[in-house]
Amino acid sequence: MEKKNLDWENMGFSYMQTDKRYVANYKDGKWDDGALIDDANIVMNECAGVLQYSQSVFEGLKAYTTEDGHIVTFRPDLNASRMVDSAKRLEMPPFPEDRFVDAVAQVVKANAAYVPPYGSGATLYIRPYMFGINPVIGVKPADEYQFRIFATPVGPYFKGGAKPITICVSDFDRAAPHGTGHIKAGLNYAMSLHAIVTAHANGFDENMYLDSATRTKVEETGGANFIFVTKDNKVVTPHSSTILPSITRRSIMYVAEHYLGLEVEERDVYFDEVKDFAECGLCGTAAVISPVGKVVNHGEEICFPSGMEKMGPVTQKLYDTLTGIQMGHIEAPEGWIKVIE
């Protein structure tokens, strides 16, 4: 297969239209067979449920080339099951998990020419999503849905290595108790836009959201989960029913325990103890781990001992081990790597 002539080394994180996308329609109580199509545009009624009441959920994962030349994806079964959870919470019909995994493979195969070569740092970002498409004006779930997957090549998240970032404690809340913080829904992002634009305007890279009920516990950022490393090398991640269960974070906790032999804890993390941690990182598909060097809470600065120049040593080990597993240098746990071709 001939690769597209793209500048793999210098790609940004933006949308580029690729050749094929997958679409399946839900109507009269069932999903149709689904197919790969060429048209990147969607025509829908002006009153479509997604346009009026934001009934939509999504996922994000990557396909990439391993050292031995295979195109693979990382734990797509977890994206499939998470999307089922998201869909149920918004009263949408779940897309079957086995069909989700198969459709991801179809889209990657059909766009294999856009999968960046090994070593470029770039990847093919895959975006499954689903939305209510029939007209809805009285507030209720749609009757008809579309499930789609497109793929777009994206550059390495950090050009020239991961520099620690500075984040601020947000005055806005991300998720309410018993709300929708634990599902991957566009609505959670719509309402986070004002908070992130405000953070950027104030010179910060990201927001740290605290639990909205008590404002005492660390939750997550707008799109990544936290890990912290204690001074005695324990890896700690916040436990909360209102954070999105990151697949990257779950994988990192597994790697910490089973590959690096570190103690791990998933528990309440109070903001008051953040100053005592040695390292901090943000986990998500896009960057794997972004190191955090500094947290600012209304002028009060917490500077982690790992500093502003590079990742902390434990974070670096976690990063190297997980990316080593993804790229095929380190043996993966059973079922983590799905070879597409």
Ligand SMILES: *Cc1c(COP(=O)(O)O)cnc(C)c1O
């Ligand atoms: C997608 C997402 C994450 C990261 O999840 P991954 O599965 O690791 O990509 C974290 N937080 C939020 C709010 C998200 O939407």
